[in-house]
Amino acid sequence: TQLLEQSPQFLSIQEGENLTVYCNSSSVFSSLQWYRQEPGEGPVLLVTVVTGGEVKKLKRLTFQFGDARKDSSLHITAAQPGDTGLYLCAGASYGQNFVFGPGTRLSVLP
Amino acid sequence: NAGVMQNPRHLVRRRGQEARLRCSPMKGHSHVYWYRQLPEEGLKFMVYLQKENIIDESGMPKERFSAEFPKEGPSILRIQQVVRGDSAAYFCASSRSDTGLPGSSYNEQFFGPGTRLTVL
Numbered sequence: 001t002q003l004l005e006q007s008p009q010f011l012s013i014q015e016g017e018n019l020t021v022y023c024n025s026s027s028v029f030s031s032l033q034w035y036r037q038e039p040g041e042g043p044v045l046l047v048t049v050v051t052g053g054e055v056k057k058l059k060r061l062t063f064q065f066g067d068a069r070k071d072s073s074l075h076i077t078a079a080q081p082g083d084t085g086l087y088l089c090a091g092a093s094y095g096q097n098f099v100f101g102p103g104t105r106l107s108v109l110p
Numbered sequence: 111n112a113g114v115m116q117n118p119r120h121l122v123r124r125r126g127q128e129a130r131l132r133c134s135p136m137k138g139h140s141h142v143y144w145y146r147q148l149p150e151e152g153l154k155f156m157v158y159l160q161k162e163n164i165i166d167e168s169g170m171p172k173e174r175f176s177a178e179f180p181k182e183g184p185s186i187l188r189i190q191q192v193v194r195g196d197s198a199a200y201f202c203a204s205s206r207s208d209t210g211l212p213g214s215s216y217n218e219q220f221f222g223p224g225t226r227l228t229v230l
Contacts (some may be wrong), residue, residue: 020133027206031217033218033219035221041223041224042114042116042203042221042222042223042224043153043201043220043221044221045219045220045221048218054126084197088152088220092217097143097155098143098155098219099155100145100153100154100155102151102152103151103152104226105150
């Protein structure tokens with residue numbers, strides 16, 4: 001059974017600070033996705049990474065896929081209150097369905 | 111191009127009643143996935159369907175739960191004789207395909223806004 005762990009589980013920071021959240025597994029994934037979910041809404045896809053070592057940037061968000069494709073990180077620069085939400089990673093393997101991590105709940109205080 | 115649509119957004123049922131949750135995938139998407147999310151938790155996979163076929167129902171409880179994705183119309187998740195433990199947010203996602211290169215735009219999942227089921 002594939003499992004994804006995310007850390008930290010909760011994170012509360014001040015506006016303007018930088019942060020990194022992590023997604024780890026003992027399994028190898030062919031692709032990994034990051035989502036942000038706001039209260040009362042469905043998850044919104046932020047990025048998909050597929051190549052080991054790949055780095056993708058989306059404005060102030062930087063996503064990295066580990067060389068071995070077992071882990072990923074999301075770094076946010078100069079966090080804003082609008083970044084508040086639940087950040088979920090999901091991994092997919094050949095012929096398998098997506099597996100979701102439990103999420104990191106981020107709160108950015110003004 | 112409308113996104114994934116789910117209805118109702120909120121559903122209240124009494125114990126023993128039936129709940130029907132509907133999901134219309136994005137245009138051009140033929141794959142539908144249902145997930146359940148409890149408060150303060152992540153998403154738990156329930157079932158994966160293509161038109162008229164259940165591909166993987168390994169996450170679905172064996173009793174009272176069923177899902178379908180007919181040739182015409184939305185996908186439906188049906189819960190019979192609901193119990194309080196069924197109270198949760200149910201999300202539907204769709205993708206264009208699960209074939210092609212992994213990580214391609216073809217198998218990216220896009221989620222609907224969810225249906226929040228409350229069982230009294």
